[in-house]
Amino acid sequence: MRREASYVTATTTPLPTAVEPDVDLGPATGLTCRECGASFPLGARYACEECFGPLEVAYDYRGVTRASIEAGPRNIWRYRGLLPVPSTVTEVPNLEPGFTKLVRADNLAAALGMRRLWVKDDSGNPTHSFKDRVVGVALAAARELGFQVLACPSTGNLANAVAAAAARAGIRSVVMVPSDLEQQKIVTSAVYGGTLVAVEGTYDDVNRLASEIAGEEEDWAFVNVNVRPYYAEGSKTLGYEVAEQLGWRLPEQLVVPIASGSQLTKIDKGFRELVHLGLVDDAPYKVFGAQATGCSPVAQAWKAGHDVVRPVKPDTIAKSLAIGNPADGPYVLDVCRRTGGAVEDVTDAEVVEGIRLLARTEGIFAETAGGVTVATLRKLLASGQLDPAAETVVFNTGDGLKTLDAVSPVVGPTATIPASLEAFRKAVSA
Amino acid sequence: MRREASYVTATTTPLPTAVEPDVDLGPATGLTCRECGASFPLGARYACEECFGPLEVAYDYRGVTRASIEAGPRNIWRYRGLLPVPSTVTEVPNLEPGFTKLVRADNLAAALGMRRLWVKDDSGNPTHSFKDRVVGVALAAARELGFQVLACPSTGNLANAVAAAAARAGIRSVVMVPSDLEQQKIVTSAVYGGTLVAVEGTYDDVNRLASEIAGEEEDWAFVNVNVRPYYAEGSKTLGYEVAEQLGWRLPEQLVVPIASGSQLTKIDKGFRELVHLGLVDDAPYKVFGAQATGCSPVAQAWKAGHDVVRPVKPDTIAKSLAIGNPADGPYVLDVCRRTGGAVEDVTDAEVVEGIRLLARTEGIFAETAGGVTVATLRKLLASGQLDPAAETVVFNTGDGLKTLDAVSPVVGPTATIPASLEAFRKAVSA
Incomplete structure (x- = not known):
């Protein structure tokens, strides 16, 4: 259809x-x-x-120039002329997400035999994931549209972002999570003091219930349900920022993680808008999508040459990407085909190695989604699909502190010793 | 003496x-x-x-002006003209810490009956604590002085910062921790791939062993031991940033957490340097120190009117502040006396309430040290020592994700329900 x-x-x-x-x-x-x-x-x-x-x-964009953007605040609101938010958005208290670092990753590039590599590190956002961007835009639009409550179903990053954003904005939040979620993950949202409802069932059950509530409660904005068109636009800012931080130009290759697929398509949309507005030169770029093998419906469709994405039951440590039926999957396939990219997937063991490689080379501790991206970068290089000589940007969308369990089994002390110089010398060579 | x-x-x-x-x-x-x-x-x-x-x-400062600072990068190196680092410091790969947000905290101010309140939020640093600042300066100085290895004894934030900074700089790190540290806290440093040695004993044992090693290994820089004079200067940047972010002026009151006491004295030093250099007007400010009652040697000395600080055995959830024998304690007393401030301490229960209050009002999830500061702010207001009408800055020096155990027992779901609209309605009023 x-x-x-x-x-x-x-x-x-x-x-x-x-x-x-x-x-x-x-x-x-x-x-x-x-x-x-x-x-x-x-x-x-x-x-x-x-x-x-x-x-x-x-x-209908008017009067957006490099200078008008550069004169704005150092957060996503510098792009407010390109977002569905009130022109007064900066005057209302908010978490001011975005304008996270674009880190030049020479050590990682050297380890992978690449010429020029950057990491767009969204762990620097207020609640340490890219979700602060989309929630920021959803909240701004929702207030203007008259909603009184900010809500979402989530298992992690989104719940953190919604609860924190609502707290600072002074409006009510209702966050719904599966009741078997680990206490630690519940704490990181519950601490912000909104309503947190634990629902007995799977994430799909929670999601379904949220849609039912959204149909009943007219003044509740479920960020990823009934205000999703606005919410999704927040991810365009990742594209804007990369282009601006490169000095108003586009990179040659991108590696982006895929959950619903929305982020990847919006980064591409952001790039095309910048070209359309004459803010960057029109240069070819290739978009590569990254999935964990345990939840890789888009990669499977890509490899089979299909236009449709067949839903799967997720089984991976990369829980923030574990959407078995990705709404924007087909659009991801379109973008990767149009730009000459690809979609690839990596095992959980490769994800863990990806996290460790990025930490060891650049001092960036990524959550599992970032591990997926780095591992996919490595796999695409090995298979020759990605050009090591072309300038590349990989996206780290979250923070390792939120997914400690992924690396906990494989990293630990080099040695455990008694408190003596002699024992130290024996264990550690100077 | x-x-x-x-x-x-x-x-x-x-x-x-x-x-x-x-x-x-x-x-x-x-x-x-x-x-x-x-x-x-x-x-x-x-x-x-x-x-x-x-x-x-x-x-010997020369040629540092507001303009020269403002033309610098948006991290601590914009102040390199005021720091003991090579003039080429920005050319070497580093984590680029600093220039974290100064958040206008109107909600928290309203909750406390204050007129103008700001939170300097250092959880936005690369490894999410202020330690990235001091380690950044220590590393830059240590390289210039010919050291080959970056090392430290630590139980948390400092270990994270050293391991990450060394990874990005491409030099070896040796981090020493007590062997009974929780696996989760070991993971957050071990992931960066340096040498991590677990030492059987208390933190004091680890610290003593580190000093012994520092005396033996001539090319090892223990950031908080043999290059401590340089390391400590990194905290001046907190003072510089607050003044610059306020539009080149000083606030009237500060609340700063006390561990060794170094940070508080260096913020004060930073302010005085700015005045001396004519970068801000000379205006009176009061410095208040914050401790957890379970480790409050400086507060006890303050209240007793002593000049000396008697060591204590720490027993508090605020582990990043749990230094029983604070090296800079006497200097803290000097600063608080000179400026007309005070030193106060709060119970662990008040610390937890401080964390929750900041999260609920401003969407900032602080580690226990931040809870100490906010709770101390509240207590100082209640006792009339702090003026609610005077512009105040409180410092959050770390991230709540690193001290989840502190709030885990007291925050949780509002309700746990079956996955039905009816159950939701019963549990949650719209």
């Missing part, structure tokens, strides 16, 4: 102009169906009323 | 000029004894050869 519908898009007028009165979402003008191209005014819609396709924010 | 010696200081020439040839430590000209004023050339000294007093870096 997706493929058929996409032909329709080309024949419809893409830019809707119907805007609900009194809604200031900056340059956003409406919502457009990604499949059939139907247009809707800005509001709490997320599925097309015609074909049930996903809705995308449509824009 | 300390008191007597400090009279001597006033009668000696304070600025030494003897510099070892070929050593470029920027504006640093030598080392001066804090007690007797004796001068020594720059090198791996840390105790006065005359009186065993601690050595401080002496400087």
